[in-house]
Amino acid sequence: MLKTLTEQFPPLSRHEALVEANRCLYCYDAPCTHACPTHIDIPRFIKKIPTANLLGSAQTILASNLLGATCARVCPVQELCEGACVLGAEHKPIAIGRLQRYAMDHVYNNGIDVFQPGPPTGKRVAVIGAGPAGLSCAGELARLGHDVTVFEKRELPGGLSTYGIIVLREPVDVALAEAAMIARLGVKIESGVEVPRDLSAEDLRARFDAVFLSVGLGATPALGIPGEEFILDGLDYISQSKMNLPELKPHPAVLIIGAGNTAIDCATIAKRLGSGRVTMLYRRTENEMTAYPHEYAFVKNEGVDFEFLTLPVRVLTDNGAVAGLECVRTRLIPHPEPIPGSNFVLPAQQIIKAIGQQKPSVGAALGLATERGFIQVDANLRTSQPAIFAGGDCIRARGAASTVMAVQDGKIAARAIDKSLAEKVAA
Template sequence: MERASPDPARPEFSRPEDFNFQESLLPMTQHEAAVEANRCLYCYDAPCMHACPTHIDIPTFIRKISTGNLRGSARTILESNFLGGTCARVCPVQELCEGACVMGADHTPIAIGRLQRYAVDHVQDKGVQLFSPAASTGQKVAVVGSGPAGLSAAAELAKLGHAVTLYEKRELGGGLSTYGIIVLREPVEVALREVDAVKVLGVDVRTQVELTDKAGLDALLREYDAVFLGLGLGAVPAIGIPGEEHILDGLEVIEASKMGQPTGIGRHVAVIGAGNTAIDAATVARRMGAGTQMVYRRTEHEMTAYRHEYEFALHEGISFDFLTQPVRVLSEAGQVTGLECRRMVLGVPDGSGRPRPEPVPGSEFVIVCDTVISAIGQEKPALAVALGVQLEGGYIAVSDGLETSTPGVYAGGDCVRVRGSASTVMAVQDGKIAAASIHAALAARVAAD
């Protein structure tokens, strides 16, 4: 099959050289990939494969690299994870496949993520299309949201022969991969070529179309045989401190850096939060030349960022103020001049199981800065309420097959993350599970008719 032709309306993305925005890891050379692949023991009961949420046959794809069969290697990966190019870059491999590698006990774990990227990039750079849709089932499915969950569901459904329409409210498809992951981890072009890949399967991708209410969902159910919701999460929540109107949204900063737009970052930046998104926002600031420190009310032991992300930030020259609670943003004539904070101590555990931070009386101090960024997580999916589906803890409640309380409507990704940790690879697996459930339900309906 031919590669999808470039979209002439698509913007080109480039980074000013002085901002030093490029992927943090260079692609492997042929020699490096061969040497690394031949280190693998090709375990029969491979723990790396069990640790992968999408259950990629890791020993098989690595063996194929060692024999020079890159097309076969990529097919093995993409059969289990259609977003193998993204996940090769953004998966927390240190916590998953590489963390489970038996070589890690006494040696260095196999570089599974980099090998996966090597194989997938090989076929995608050459425009090789490995999959084609099955014969038409005559069934139509709507997928709302083109993030990892939506793309995964759309691809699997199209491969099964269903006619899929993918709706995306933004100008570009790809969701978080396109807009919310810093270039150092995933360039925009990588995310967009995965959107192109679902188009090649026959998926009709319609951008700048937004689902807003139950009436819209009911209209989709009248037109389609099933609907999948990959809604993601909401905005960064308010902190509730004076001067908050001067705080920048961490996700918006990351998006601006990816789209080549002004970020609003000055020379001295304070980032509130200590999750992976906060570290990404801080990295953007640091790579733009700003002195950057992160402010977190607990300690490094309670921060939600992965350990390797924390160490990466330290290596970048980002400093951390632990046991520090922001209380007010200081400004003069609309320009931020500092972030007033107070020291904290840890008390008894709260509802999250982590020690509750308690203020130290009289411990207020000021961090001098000209930019404050907030990245303290995202709100629960507000649209879920408007759609009238049952919720669980503020997230969409789903069955084991990811069907919602509304028959024929399925959901996956971060909008159902009460079921587990939020990550790209988990969203991809949700898309696979939902696609299989939808396919089974539609086949049963046809058989009953």
């Protein structure tokens, strides 16, 4: 039977959740909490599940992470909380992500708002970009009583949670429900507004007391090979699979250029659409892959093939349709170098590239200092301009970008912004 493009894991039943929650040892100063970038008090929220205190459980989660429903689904838990579980060494770690989803589902399915807006401070903050960092920051600021407007260039809020996370892990509804919850905290979300195109630095300065930039990254860079116009963009491909699935068709052979987590998602979609041979191409080896090990294992299990030490050279077409990709083998010395004369052709009817994203352009446009192309910030996520803060993928000059890191950035920035606004009042 064809595997479908729906959420991979069903919700835990009450019984499953109880059994799993009861396995938790309730560690003191728990390593899972340390490992979580937002430091959710995990044993505390888990222990509230068997006693049917699901509201308390959700409160515990949301107090540290306003996007707990997204993180419950998309976090690389093997690398974070579950990876640090003391039961992991000899037994199975607690399914923290799924228990978190259980508690989050309780409040979202029952229409419970855990938090209310704080008493108004009269301070106005603009958040640029309604992805996880932006929504987290906006929500935290609204809880503190600030008047927050989020400007989002796309039609829907949620950023990658809405458009870029494969449905297997997070359906669109979940991301939109979270954005709606943030909106109910009093946050105004204006979509279709791009900075600086529709809103200049001067506008922002005039209308707001502080700004948080959470603009994410730019488009997928060009490969610079002939026929590139025939190659689909990986993020567009994932976005299509979430917004307009019937438009995507299977093909006898699909090639994915890249071996990161986005490339893996693209390969998964292609496979689950019913494509024949789906092959991922990577110019290095599996040792250098940026995909998480569990993602790599997952996609191999989906039946996806790999061509390592392979570099695309040009797209082959036939009557205006993709027919294949000419490639060349590489060797690592230690950077991948093409081996002359090793060219070969991989037949394909569809080629998708997922080779990372370009650096954000907004930083430079607003005249902010940058670091390796990313917006430069201090420990409080303040940029080179005192009233402008930034977080999420657009500042991630080091380390792996992830949703949960973005949420934590939003939280840190919100606290710093709140403090700076209070200082301004005092001054």
